[in-house]
Amino acid sequence: MTGTRRNFIRLGTAAGAAMALKPARAGARQGSASTSHVAQTLASPVLRRELFPSPVPISSIDLTRAGEQFLVRVRSLDGASGIAVGHPDVLETTWPILTRRIAPFFIKKDARDLEKWLDEIYIANSNYKWQGLPFWVPLASLEFAILDLLGQVSRKSLGELFGPVVRRDVAVYRASGNRGNTPEAEIAYLQQLVAETGASAIKFRLGARMRYDDASTRRDLTMIPLTRKTFGDRMTIYADANGSYDIPMALRIGRIMDEHRLAFMEEPVPFDYYDETKQIADELRLPVAGGEQDSSLRRFRWMIEHRAVDVVQPDLFYFGGFIRSIRVARMAAAAGMPCTPHMSDGGLGFLYVAHFASVISNAGPFQEYKGRDDSLPVASESSTLRCVNGMLRVPSGPGLGVTIDPAFIDKGTLLS
Numbered sequence: 001m002t003g004t005r006r007n008f009i010r011l012g013t014a015a016g017a018a019m020a021l022k023p024a025r026a027g028a029r030q031g032s033a034s035t036s037h038v039a040q041t042l043a044s045p046v047l048r049r050e051l052f053p054s055p056v057p058i059s060s061i062d063l064t065r066a067g068e069q070f071l072v073r074v075r076s077l078d079g080a081s082g083i084a085v086g087h088p089d090v091l092e093t094t095w096p097i098l099t100r101r102i103a104p105f106f107i108k109k110d111a112r113d114l115e116k117w118l119d120e121i122y123i124a125n126s127n128y129k130w131q132g133l134p135f136w137v138p139l140a141s142l143e144f145a146i147l148d149l150l151g152q153v154s155r156k157s158l159g160e161l162f163g164p165v166v167r168r169d170v171a172v173y174r175a176s177g178n179r180g181n182t183p184e185a186e187i188a189y190l191q192q193l194v195a196e197t198g199a200s201a202i203k204f205r206l207g208a209r210m211r212y213d214d215a216s217t218r219r220d221l222t223m224i225p226l227t228r229k230t231f232g233d234r235m236t237i238y239a240d241a242n243g244s245y246d247i248p249m250a251l252r253i254g255r256i257m258d259e260h261r262l263a264f265m266e267e268p269v270p271f272d273y274y275d276e277t278k279q280i281a282d283e284l285r286l287p288v289a290g291g292e293q294d295s296s297l298r299r300f301r302w303m304i305e306h307r308a309v310d311v312v313q314p315d316l317f318y319f320g321g322f323i324r325s326i327r328v329a330r331m332a333a334a335a336g337m338p339c340t341p342h343m344s345d346g347g348l349g350f351l352y353v354a355h356f357a358s359v360i361s362n363a364g365p366f367q368e369y370k371g372r373d374d375s376l377p378v379a380s381e382s383s384t385l386r387c388v389n390g391m392l393r394v395p396s397g398p399g400l401g402v403t404i405d406p407a408f409i410d411k412g413t414l415l416s
Helices: 025-030 033-043 088-106 111-130 133-154 183-197 214-231 247-259 274-283 297-305 322-334 349-359 406-410
Strands: 008-010 019-021 058-066 069-076 081-085 169-175 201-205 236-240 264-266 288-290 378-380 391-393 402-404 413-415
Touching: 033 297, 033 322, 058 088, 058 133, 058 406, 069 088, 069 133, 081 133, 088 111, 088 133, 111 133, 111 322, 133 322, 169 183, 169 236, 169 349, 183 201, 183 214, 201 214, 214 236, 214 247, 247 264, 247 274, 274 288, 274 297, 297 322, 322 349, 402 406
Parallel strands: 169 201, 201 236, 236 264, 264 288
Antiparallel strands: 008 019, 058 069, 058 413, 069 081, 169 391, 378 402
């Protein structure tokens, strides 16, 4: 029933939302001109190497743990340094991959050639056999630190390392991680999140995570209209199924979401059910989002060329960092699709998302914000890094634009 597929994708609120024309699906499936445009984007460099007239050789890479935080610090031979906060949940298990398989590869490498090294390390020492979260999350954690180093050297913000910054203020959405609570309890929690940030977009969870049952279905059927009734037409509402449905249930829930003017359904079926996701996307007027769990650039290319989703969502950690994610954003832009990155981490994850959104042309209208982690002492030259009236100001200082308390760094335990 691809003929019923919408010719537009809703990107904003139900009242006065931004609209974007959508390429015809049949053409994309058959290999249209947009398909070749998607592939062509991969040939263009992402990192602005011309910002660095002199080599930036990496002399040391340290991984320390301070409380629950994993900190990656990179130093160059001339004494410059960059630091980033890694993904605590994943690095809890996989940090030896960073220190033993990834970090040694980068020692003495010229940081200006980071884009090339990201491709080469995938092959080096058969690292491709570790692909997925165990490999890409540690690599992303290091990439963030190297980018901070390059920002310090060039005196450019992280976004400016990739191109002109197109937005300094980023509108955010608040996402609930709850599943299985009562609709009334979830509504109260969503109201709390909105009150804390002033956000004009929210996301709640559907299903029972990778499955559904009678209880979760009753909750879903109540949550969808109740959320719209509670928050009104001006609130943009997303919902994430986390792969909970089969095709018939995804279509049933998706049509109800569309009736109540929700903005997209995320991961209606398990993330690697690509054909099934495409079938659902073809049938529904409601936009379908996905990509959070993916770590293959080729797979994202397929999803974009075949229009298996309407909104692409590379996770900046899971997918391996900024450079790889910007490649996805460029492919999506060539196909006329928005890229709204996912962020699986707290820490400085919201800041990474903001910098990413500051430089890509096709960022969705709202970016994920999980809130500042007060256990991580950071300061910014331009803001408190807190969301105000639903907006987050992207720091304009060098690199990440934040300073982590040196005493907090120094008290960490060195991991090797």
